[in-house]
Amino acid sequence: MPGNKAVAYQGPGRVEVVDIDYPTFELTDGPGVNPANVGRKVPHGAILRTVATNICGSDQHMVRGRTTAPEGLILGHEITGEVVETGSDVEFVKVGDIVSVPFNIACGRCRNCKERQTGICLNVNPDRPGSAYGYVDMGGWVGGQAEFVLVPYADFNLLPFPDKDQALEKILDLTMLSDIFPTGFHGATTAGVGVGSTVYVAGAGPVGLAAAASAQLLGAAVVVVGDLNADRLAQARSFGCETIDVSAGPVEDQLEQLLGVPEVDCGVDAVGFEARGHGVEAAREMPATVLNGLMTVTRAGGALGIPGLYVTGDPGAATQEAKVGSLSLRLGLGWAKSHAFTTGQCPVMKYHRGLMQAILHDKVAIAKAVNATPIPLDQAPQGYAEFDQGAARKYILDPNGYLGAAA
Structure with a gap:
């Protein structure tokens, strides 16, 4: 044997x-x-x-x-x-x-x-x-x-x-x-990506890049990828994505510079529970940042695909609430904008x-x-x-x- x-x-x-x-x-x-x-x-x-x-x-x-x-x-x-x-x-x-x-x-x-x-x-x-x-x-x-x-x-x-x-x-x-390919595709599909969509993918790690490639495969007009890591953003640009450095300022402002409007049709969270803040908060872990940011920049009636991992037990979390997966979400914003959310394993x-x-x-x-x-x-x-x-x-x-x- x-x-x-x-x-x-x-x-x-x-x-x-x-x-x-x-x-x-x-x-x-x-x-x-x-x-x-x-x-x-x-x-x-x-x-x-x-x-x-x-x-x-x-x-x-x-x-x-x-x-x-x-x-x-x-x-x-x-x-x-x-x-x-x-x-x-x-x-x-x-x-x-x-x-x-x-x-x-x-x-x-x-x-x-x-x-x-x-x-x-x-x-x-x-x-x-x-x-x-x-x-x-x-x-x-x-x-x-x-x-x-x-x-x-x-x-x-x-x-x-x-x-x-x-x-x-x-x-x-x-x-x-x-x-990662099905997971990224699931994120794009559940976000409602189709022909002509504008898409924001939070996270330029492998799942985020797979989601971006999937959005292109599904016919998106523009795919924007946001991250803090310059090398990963360069990798996203290598196959035709637009990119945003989330440490450089509010995502909605950067989207407006790229698209002419501060919102997208579809949002994908490919970061998960180890998310960091945006802008001046980029050095600090803020696990709800990506989800709240996606609700801000996704149009009313749009959808969020959430392939990023969230856990029920995180001993390294910054707060007692986050240690059991409890996050400070702006659910009222998502409700007011009639967002659809899809979470869980692909x-x-x-x-x-x-x-x-x-x-x-x-x-x-x-x-x-x-x-x-x-x-x-x-x-x-x-x-x-x-x-x-x-x-x-x-x-x-x-x-x-x-x-x-x-x-």
Whole structure:
């Protein structure tokens, strides 16, 4: 049986590559595993040799110590892999398939899954609806920043690519299907982006850039991206976005300079709970800033897509209220403007097949938009550190040498 190396959270600011057990078709005890899931049989699962697994901003929240993640938790929910073994109940997925793994774990059998709300599956997390690999309070399914990973409900969850050689040629684009591309697309779609829309995306990290590229794919007339990070703003401009430095003054004033009016049709929050203030408040953490700002600049009758992460437990928050996810929102403003709000995990399976087709038929270059940067698994700690410092890159881990071979 082969070994298995993986990236583990080891306390605030620290990740390490460690040796873990090779997966089996049963959940065993370990850091973050829900006790009610220990011993759970997974004959419906598949074991993957990881082709690519990405560092996500959501992982970074945990690594900064901004969640209740336990030390030793194996990280990683953005997984692309090759099937090497299937459980006795798997019927359609085959050994040798190259597949994308939605970060939401879904059973395919509950009411929510049947209604395409796979981000809030009722059967995979004993504590609450919704689950994910390698994430705090998500049921304890082992993360995929590893050489091998177990995926439950394989026939339902996995998206096989139609041609292996073509998939490996476009693997840096296709690996975005596990999370950030559908998540960004979900943010744009739920914000109501369509042909001719004006769009403001708050945040130029990978999800914000994916949302901006998605808005372009959906036909937006103008996409404006706001951030504090000059390199990330430059990355947004590299594929045709307008940009705003939110430290330079009120967003509405800068929008008026760009668009002639101080508002947009559609707003996307790709920042989440670690938001900082705008203008003179840019150095201070203010977790409600982005949401309140989006309500200010989104037109009456418009919508806000909110793929940015908000949590129920934040030990590093500045206030007692924020530590339990309670924020000072100007909900009255949103109500007065008849805004629609969409929050929560992106239901990846709602979008990933269509976005795969867009990639395979050259309708979008998502890896270029987010500046996908492959690194070996043993460089994961360096990748996390550089990403935390604001690198304008999307780091893609290559645990088994597929990306080097593809190049």
